[in-house]
Amino acid sequence: MNGPISSAVLPLLRCPRCAGVLEGDSTLGCSACGVRYPLVDGMPWLLPAPDLALAEWRGRLHAMTTHLKRQAALYRAALRPDVTRPTTRNRLKLLAMACSDHARRLQALLAPLEAEPAAAATYAALAPVVAAAQGLASYYPNVHRDWVWGEEENQAALAAVRRALGSVRPERLLVLGCGAGRLPYDLHAILRPAATVAVDINPLLMAVARRMYAAERVDLYEFPIAPRDLASHALLRTLTAPAPAEPGLHLVFGDAKQPPFAPGSFDTVVTPWLVDVVDTELESLAAIVNSLLAPGGHWVCTGTLFFQQADPERAYSTEEVQEIVAGAGFESPRLQSSRQPYLASPASRHARVEEVVTFAVCKQHEAELPLRPMPSWLADPRHPVPLLPEVADHALALRVRSYVASLVDGRRSMSDIAAKLVAERLLPPAEATGIVRDYLLRLHDEAQLRTGT
Ligand SMILES: C[S@@+](CC[C@H](N)C(=O)[O-])C[C@H]1O[C@@H](n2cnc3c(N)ncnc32)[C@H](O)[C@@H]1O
DSSP, X not given: OBTTBOTTTGGGBBOTTTOOBEEOSSSEEETTTOOEEOEETTEEEEOSSHHHHHHHHHHHHHHHHHHHHHHHHHHHHHOOTTOOOHHHHHHHHHHHHHHHHHHHHHHHHTGGGOSOXXXXXXXXXXXXXXXXXXXXXXXXXXXXXXXXXXXHHHHHHHHHXXXXXXXXXXXXXXXXXXXXXXXXXXXXXXXXXXXXXXXXXXXXXXXXXXXXXXXXXXXXXXXXSSBSSGGGGSEEEEEOOSSOOOTTEEEEXXXXXXXXXXXXXXXXXXXXXXXXXXXXXXXXXXXXXXXXXEEEEEEEEEEOOOOOOSSGGGSOOHHHHHHHHHTTTBOOOOXXXXXXXXXXXXXXXXXXXXXXXXXXXXXXXXXOOOOOOOOHHHHOTTSOOOOOHHHHHHHHHHHHHHHHHHHOSSSOOHHHHHHHHHHTTSSOHHHHHHHHHHHHHHHHHHHHHHHHO
């Protein structure tokens, strides 16, 4: 290691914005566009728009801990004197204590993110860079599966990738969307490549992975979906790795849509349970994976290929996936299926069995990468920014939103708010109340979703 960034990894890294060479060792700067990328929790933070991404995740952490503290208060409030059943009181006490303690533990674990965040709405109103579906706790059950009770699942995931790889022996391995980090840890220990780089965007999962690789112990609560008994409603679990990670295993924050690596850096790329959750179309992701691979390199894709995209064109069938992969410079994939347990916590009555599909394909030729041309006013910060129609529309939308928000004062009803909008000629009388209701309902739903993740 040279400083915090390994000298084995530094030559592979590139600016996720402009693909310029990165320099430095404690923070990285792009030699081409000048953007600086910090280390967060000791790991290179190579997300495009690094400051905004950091602010967004910080806002999410703040929202999550605030939610947990509110939950704790709700459980405490439910402990009224007339609630006399001892088991009920014990459950409420357990949950109140666990929610407060969990908030404290998350704050400690993610202290490198902490700073006083601006209101989440400010980040949301500015260009959000982290996909809305990617919450801090979106894949939280993975931490316990990876490092507490998931031996059978972890072994099944490892076996599926090894089976697909066959006799291929990776030397430079990339795991994109590594989650809490167990699969790259196992692959690195068993296949012994010279370097394995594990990449994710989620700071909570990466914080856990980093500590596991260093053989540190982390205590975090599990809140099973369907607890088996009273004590299982909140269980403080100790996360540990079987042994420290073998040398050569590295963690890098990065976005699979704009991965921070030089083309051809890897001979093997693994995407475990990623292609159907990432917020880009499979055609782009396949071309990106192709570009990361050296000629003759291999892409291993594993998961359930369950595309839930709102756009019906992108909710692909297995056959379409095969065609898209073959169209991105790879051989045509042959799928291997295996039935695997999925998130089967011993503390929960709820568990799934999934039919997991895995394929390994060899890169046959380069694929065309989707072009992202940069207009001069974005490339040069001194250039005047043109008032484009989309910017004007956005500005108008923000003014309308801010006006509606200013009308909510704790006294006005929906009809009062609608009447104001009608008076300002912003909405026709027949529609106004219905639209105001839909808008407030959406805000309410979004707030519920945010607190759930
Ligand atoms: C379904 S989880 C799978 C996690 C892990 N591979 C596993 O099998 O346990 C999807 C993972 O992809 C990550 N992810 C989602 N969008 C991403 C993106 N644009 N770039 C990198 N990682 C992403 C999530 O943070 C999450 O860790």
